[in-house]
Amino acid sequence: MSGKGGGQVFIRGGQLVMRDAVIQANTMAAQNGKVIDLQLNESINISGELQTILSKSFGKGNAGHIIIATPNLEIIGSSHILTNNFAQGDGGNIDINAQQIKMADGATIICAAYGSGQCGDLNIKATKSISLLGVSKSNYIRAGLPYINYPTAIATTAHHGTGGQLNIESDQIDMVGSIISTSSLGIGNSGDVQINAGTLNATDGSIITSSGLSSGQVGNIDINVKNTLSLSRRRVGSYITATGIKFKNNRSSITNLGMTDKGGDISISAQTLKMDKEGFISASILGRATDETSGKITIKTNNLYISQGGLINNSNGIFLGGKFHVGAGHGGSIEIQAKNIDIDVDQSDLPTGIFSNTYSKRSGGDIKIQTDSLNVTNDGTISARSNATGNSGSIVIQADIIKLTNKGKISTEAKNAVGGNIVVKTPNLLYLHKAAIITSVGTGEGKGGDITITSPVFVVMDSGIIKAQADVGHGGNINIESEQFITSPDSLISASSRLGIDGEVKIESPNVDLESFLVILSDDVVEASSLIQKPCRMRGSSFFVQKINGS
Template sequence: MTLKNWPSISYRFLAVAVASSTQLLLFGFLSSKPAFSQILPDNTLAVPSQVTIDGNVHTIEGGTEAGSNLFHSFQDFSVPTGSEAFFNNATTVENILTRVTGGNISNIDGLIRANGTANLFLLNPNGIVFRENARLDVGGSFFATTANSLVFENGLEFSATSANAQPLLSVSVPLGLQFNQNPGAIRVQGTGHNFSFAVPGLALTPIIRGNGDSGLRVSPGQTLALVGGEVTLEGGTLRAEQGRIELGSVAEGRVGLSPTGLGWMLDYEGVPSFQDLRLSQRAAADVSGEGGGAIQMVGRQVTLGEGSVVLIQNIGLQPSGSIRINASESMEVLGLRPDATFQSSVYSQTLGTGRGGDIAISTRQLVVRDGAEIAARTLSPGQGGNIDLKVSESVEVLGVSPIDPRFISTISSNALGLGDGGNTTVSTARLSVRDGGLISSATFGLGTGGKLTVNATEFIEVIGGDLRTFPSSLTGQTVTVGDGGDLTIDTPRLVLQEGGQVTTSAFGSGQAGSITINATSSIEASGSLLPGFPAGVTSNAQPAPEILQQNLGLSGVVSGTSGDVTINTPVLSLTDGAQVTVANPGTGNAGSVQVNAGSIFLNDEGGITAATASGEGGNVILRADDSLQLRRASQITAEAGGTGNGGNLTLSADTIALLEGSTISANAFEGRGGNIQIATQGLFLSPDSNITASSQLGVDGIVTVTDPEVDTSSALVSLSDNPIDPTTQIVSTCAIAEENTFIVTGNGGLPADPTGILRGEDVWVDTRLSEDLEVAPIEASTSEAEDSSEEDSSIEPQPLVEATGWQRHENGTVELVVTPQGQLGNRWLERPVCRD
């Protein structure tokens, strides 16, 4: 293919290329020097097949016609190296139906040719091997199958295992392939594909498919189908330009056949069990062209290794079909080709204006390892295809290539031109992204990035990274002017460790996507891969890497905008430097962080941050039903540098504790400091912790702490007219044994209603005193005081005695005395006791 339709923008900046090495998949194949049998008719048909040999050409004529169907039956059918099997059919024939009734496999190492546009079916239950020199020259579709029989209307069968009786031949098109137990294998051997990238080693550039004629191919718009027991491509290449490729590995059952505009479509609803389907040694299944191509692969364990590829590349105006892979047990995509120039991959690429093909994978377990990739990309105005992974048990995206670290194990959808990227959806029970693996949605052009949605019913873990490349991550990115797609995660438990990240980023002028995480059990983030690469959740704007600046002419000035982060979980734990961050080191605004949790725990420099260099600081809203704890230099900040205003912090929790040098701050440099609003039942700060809302050169912000159960912000609060007596709330075994008390009662002081009049008088009535109690008056004149003072010098000092009572004088004064006069002293000296 040429690159005339490739956008003029150079994609040599794409340093994140995705490819990987793999384990060798060894199979016990037939000898490389087989003894080929000839093409021998079996004379079981009413009009037997006839074979004429002229040099290396075996011309096949005769056979029995039924309507537009032509039936052939052979004892053996093999095509030796350099030979040709030529079906000399009439051009009115639509389907050539060929069976092999003997006990030998069919070895094909030459050319199979037919006239016109007839479809050719080759049926041999013993097995079929296509060797390196095998070629097809068929105008219609080609089927190679190890089924026992072809099924027609009214239950009629053209059987290869029950050929003694004369078959009842049908004029209808075949409706199915019937497999008994233990069908033979189908193997395609070859030298492998010669695909390469437009920029060597950079997988985000267009794939150059080459023009080699090796392998099996059919005419444009037709179907190439291999349906048998175990199906293996050892360097074999299959091409059906703008058509369909069907690969099915069946243990038993019936495969349905349906004619379509692109040849035939197969369904496997009648198949209860499958066998394995393997592609190795740079094998390829390719339906690229000007739209319409589709691939279906069905088996038990589906494996792509050693640079093998399943590809749809749309270079035209029409939309592509889809790549559908159904593996009843597992699917593995593993590694690179040995020379590290191409990775094992499932690709949908859009180079024209037509929509790219979707990728749909259904299996129990999916592994993408050692630099392999599953990707849907648009490099043109066309819409990129979607990726939909339905994996009932587990998805693992592991590591980078041990041969070339530029190739990262990846599941990704990318927009690299004018078109929008497709969406990526991963649905599974358990998702593990480790050792540098990547699940991403990114835009490198004018188009909008697709959405990335991950649903895991048990857990998601993103752990570690590769020191030569990047941390493991779930990520959405925009590199130029297009906006990034949003990232949504739903799972009971999210674990981010050793630098594992959930991120959205803007490297150009676009808007980074938002992040929403719903974790019904917990979110746990801890540790770093390297300094500056902490585990956590981040949405930010960053300067473009130097290689992107050079190749795209991007400025090193940050002009994009970070997205928002929303987290909903019962438990959020950020430890050992882990962070939840929205940041913008440029002139744009930072996004906002909102956390709704049962409890939030930050430890060992864990942090929740909204920061910007010159724009407005982002807001942080944290709501915890139980507690918010910060320990060991942890921090919650909403800060702005330059002229930007600090963001606001809104914290709500039953208890909030800042311990061991932890900080809550909403600071600014030249702008106004942000406001901090704290609603809590209890706020606990260690001496070395602090809460600040300041500005070095501007106006400080305000810190407000309130009890969430009393809202004093909107109006005055009315107090009860009947306050509770606190003594009635204390349990005592002897209520009358209460001594050493001082009680003031009355209706003075603050009024019950804050809008009422403040009264200063106090009225005190002791109802414990009887009304007839008389208190002897005490009079003291000035003269007596003077006389007493003159005698003081002659009176010996009396020892101080603690007052035991008091007396009230007629003028209203009260005197504390040792023993009150009259009856008062006797009544108060009676000691009450508790009795049963």
């Protein structure tokens, strides 16, 4: 139904099956569009190529809303539910309430704004589950935009107007090679992403993102998961989205990407956050204003597991469209609160861990970690790095127990700038076994970062390295306060500068040689019976209870 005001569409019943069909209500003039209201007490099934439920505005009037309520909603193939505007009017909202929602093979639910009006909001609630699976099996053009191997998607997108808010709630959310996103392609700001779930699994290159690809600001991402949030596995192959961005072999990720001067924040709360097989969390900004920063990444979880190329990364540079782009602003910060953190490369040759990077003349972001237990092993890394003339960020870690083993590393590095400081606060144990804490400056007059270790009962270094080094500038200082400082002869503590003044090393603790605490056991096998004395006759006797008459 289309016209100056558009007509209302109401459908009531048990089941709605759409094949080769379209439901639409458009407005052409200054009057607002009317609602499309579907309430089916059993199910709605939409399948096939380009089957649609549409509400559009082509004038000053706002597009009508789409309201859907049903226990089971299934959209299969390149079909979509869409509100849109092409002029001054605002796009309509989409509100969906269900128990189970399944979308597959390039199905989409989108609130869009191609005109100057604002984009509508998109609200989806499924009490049981939401499944977003796979990419389209055909390529096509929609509204003049290419859809090539397009992934199943839930999204809001704006051009000149403000982007719509995206709210998703479900007990179980499963994403396989799919997208949840808000975006801005013009001067309008992106909407925020809000997800509340019991469990969220994102695999095979699935993406949760907010992006600003022109002058519009990037939205924030806020994810709350009661149980486990998992990011795992790349997508093999490539696709082009409706925004024209080509993705190839992309990671499963939660990302904020801005071409503007202010990045959006990422906030994640989960019982367990698991990132393996190149799972990725990133906030990047490529704007030209030097006083702005990438968004902040904040994570609160009981258990954080990062392995096999999993990365938490905040920087002012990113690969996009096959090229590396650098912004002029500061890198954003990373803050993590957790009970347990495990970082383990786990038989992978890919960088794994928590990283802050700057690629410009502006400083990188700081990393702050608060946890009960931190375990970094097998080349796992926590790093703040400057790859240009901007100063490196600093690292502050507060943990009850810290274990770095088998090339695990905490480091700050500056190629040609001031190195970042490392502060480690632990009341119990700092243990380094074939692992390192390092601040360094590669070239130039930048001062090396300081290393401060305070308050542990034990600092144990078994083939460990604590090093602050510089090139021409002053070497960083090393300050260690511990009740017991135990070190092996092959461990290294050094504060040096290649051409400048060496830093100072200050240790406030009894210095005990580790060799006096370790006993190397013989490899010879000993027969235990030769060490046992023969038992005496008393130990070899027997004891009997005999009945007495009358008893």
